[in-house]
Each structure stands twice: as structure tokens, then as C-alpha cells.
């Protein structure tokens with residue numbers, strides 16, 4: 343029985359894909375090990391979104407070859423988004439010695455690719471992107487005893503934001519049928535999972551025949567045993583009124599909306615091909631808050647997009663101040679091979695200016711987050727406790743509110759997966775402190 347060590351980089355979709363890969367290969371009698379030195383095959387499930395992804399994979403492959411020694415027969419396979427992007431380069435670079443490559447839509451071919459590479463000594467690859475593959479017939483091999491299970495309901499993206507590599511590495515949008523998703527959620531509930539997070543590169547543009555994302559969320563919420571439903575990652579264009587009304591009315595759907603702003607200036611938003619102005623974005627924020635008053639909002643923001651001036655960056659600060667997000671994930675623009683931005687706009691803003699802008703943005707958001715956290719003091723909130731062994735500090739229990747804020751509880755007669763009512767007694771910019779009531 344061959345042993346595999348699988349390492350995953352990047353987003354939740356990649357974590358989920360690794361669960362699919364584990365399931366596919368376990369069926370073929372491969373064993374997964376946690377010690378890379380015991381593995382016959384090392385696979386890296388790579389990401390092309392994060393910064394320096396390129397360099398990281400190269401460094402890691404060299405590091406594995408070096409650690410195992412030059413005569414070691416260990417095979418190395420590259421999976422995920424970098425596979426699609428760098429196929430040519432990865433194979434041509436002889437010093438890397440990569441045995442096989444599989445793109446995000448080719449995991450069912452992995453047994454074949456591994457066989458070709460090991461028994462026939464060929465370099466084998468498949469990075470074809472599919473318009474249909476949703477892996478709806480593969481049940482992921484998840485870590486047991488979890489509280490939250492991820493479940494991909496759609497894959498790919500049709501939006502082509504000019505900075506983003508996803509449409510190239512993961513291809514066009516396609517969705518699983520609602521029945522298929524609900525079947526999987528029922529199985530997850532039976533296994534003891536309390537929360538499901540529906541996943542997709544553009545999750546709220548889910549559609550299957552005439553069924554949309556609101557329909558899917560409503561169906562999933564009817565599954566007994568599942569207490570909470572979350573979703574990520576969405577686009578602001580896909581929040582129709584009936585979906586917001588469902589969110590407001592359905593107690594199982596967490597009152598948390600991720601709303602990636604990316605930039606606050608209309609010229610930059612247009613260059614990014616985001617499809618909205620900052621006025622439209624802010625009126626969506628108002629509408630969401632009117633319909634779902636206690637909603638938590640999070641966002642993604644890029645600073646230093648090509649040609650962004652200081653004044654235009656200040657527009658981002660203005661929108662952030664007006665929108666009052668609970669949390670913001672911030673990124674310095676970095677060019678991605680193959681994107682429209684990489685072809686049309688040179689990455690001309692200096693690193694120093696990007697750093698200055700991201701620090702300014704951080705400071706602005708940190709204060710907003712802190713004020714939001716302070717405003718929770720005195721409230722009674724329901725917290726879903728996370729699996730205990732994952733906690734870093736052994737005398738505390740971490741949990742999440744409906745709005746996804748982290749709450750720290752003292753140890754008590756409760757365990758991961760329990761829903762506990764707590765009174766918030768203190769706040770920092772990063773977390774809340776609570777006592778059970």
C-alpha cells in the first residue's frame with residue numbers, strides 16, 4: 343500500500359479539494375500519512391492567489407528533494423491552481439523533478455496519473471478545465487469529530503475581475519443539484535456536524551436549472567441536526583431581495599455577510615471590472631442593514647491597484663468608514679499571470695506606498711472592529727463552541743457568534759459542538775470574552 347503525504351495551501355476550496363483527493367485515492371488503496379518522511383508520494387495542493395505562491399512551491403519542492411536525498415524514489419505531485427498556471431514551467435524546470443500534475447478538475451484522474459508516473463516512469467499531467475465537473479459523486483474524506491463541515495456547492499467563476507486569476511485556474515461556473523447537496527448535508531448531520539459552510543468561488547451566483555442560491559440555502563436549513571449555515575465567498579452582485587429576506591427570517595442562516603469591496607474609488611472599481619460603484623455598494627450595505635439589522639459584515643480590500651492615486655485610496659478609507667465592516671481582509675495588489683490587469687496595467691505602485699496604504703487601512707479598520715466588539719459588551723449571544731483540542735490555550739474554550747465573532751469562554755461543562763448562551767463581559771480588537779448564562 344503506497345503512502346501519501348498531502349499538504350494544502352490557500353483557501354477553503356483547496357482544503358475541501360484535498361478532502362476529495364483523499365477520498366478518491368483511499369478508494370484506490372492509498373494510505374495517507376502525517377509524516378512526510380514516511381511517504382512514497384508527496385502531493386502539494388497549491389494556491390495561485392496568495393502572494394509569492396510561485397516561489398513557495400518552488401522552495402517547497404527543492405526542500406523535499408533535499409530532505410529526502412538525491413537517490414530517494416519519493417514522487418512529487420502538484421495539484422491545485424498553480425498546476426493550471428504553471429504546467430509548462432513546472433515540467434520544463436529539470437531541477438524540480440516533478441512527477442505528475444493535476445489541475446482542480448482532474449482529481450478523478452489522479453490514480454491514473456500516479457500509475458503512469460510510477461509504473462511507466464512518465465511525467466504525466468492533466469490540467470484540463472471542465473465545464474461540468476462538480477465532484478458531486480465523491481464524498482469528501484473529512485477529519486472526524488469536527489463541528490463545521492465545508493461543502494462545495496459550485497465551482498469556478500465567470501466574473502473576470504481584472505486582478506483575479508481564479509477564472510483561469512478554476513474555469514467557468516457550474517453548480518451541483520440541490521438534491522445532491524442536501525443529501526450530503528443530511529449525511530453530515532448524521533455524522534454529528536453542527537454547522538455547514540457552503541463553498542464556491544462565487545457561491546451566491548449558484549444556480550441549477552431554475553433553482554438559485556436562496557432556494558438552496560432554504561433547503562439546506564431544513565436538514566435536522568444542522569444548527570448553523572454559513573457561505574463563502576460571495577460577490578456583491580448576487581444578493582437579491584428575496585435572499586436577504588430569507589436570511590433575515592431563517593434562524594439557522596448565520597447573520598453574517600461577506601461583501602468584498604476591493605476598492606472605494608469608482609475609476610479603480612471600473613478598472614477592476616467589479617460591476618458596481620461605491621455608491622451602489624453603500625446602498626447595498628444600507629439595504630442589508632435595514633433588512634437584517636444585527637448583521638455582521640466582512641470584506642476584502644486590495645490596496646495599490648495599478649494607477650491608484652493617494653486620493654483614490656482615500657476613497658477606500660471613506661467607504662470603509664461609512665460601511666462600518668466588522669472585519670476586513672486586506673491585500674496589497676500583486677500581479678497574477680494571465681489576468682487582464684497583468685496584460686493591461688503595469689504593477690507600478692511601489693511596495694513602500696502599498697505598505698503605507700495597507701497600514702493606514704488596517705489602523706482605520708482595527709478601530710472600527712474594536713468599537714464593534716466593545717458594543718457587544720453586556721449582550722447575551724449564542725456561541726457555537728469549536729472543537730476543544732484545536733484550542734491553543736488549554737484553559738479556555740473558543741466559540742463563534744452567529745456573526746462569526748470569536749468568543750473566549752472559561753472551561754466548563756460543555757464541549758465542542760455545543761451551542762451555549764453567553765454574556766459578553768469584555769472585548770479586545772480581536773475577540774470577545776464571555777461567561778455562560
Ligand code: 5AD
Pocket residue numbers: 391505506507602604642643644673674675676677678
Ligand atoms: N492581488 C491582491 N489581492 C488579490 N485578491 C485576489 N487577487 C488578488 C491580487 N492579484 C484578493 C481579493 C479577493 C481575495 C480572496 O484575495 O481581495 O477577494
Ligand code: SF4
Pocket residue numbers: 499500501502503506507508509543544577
Ligand atoms: Fe476572482 Fe472576481 Fe471571481 Fe472573486 S468574483 S473569484 S475576485 S474573478
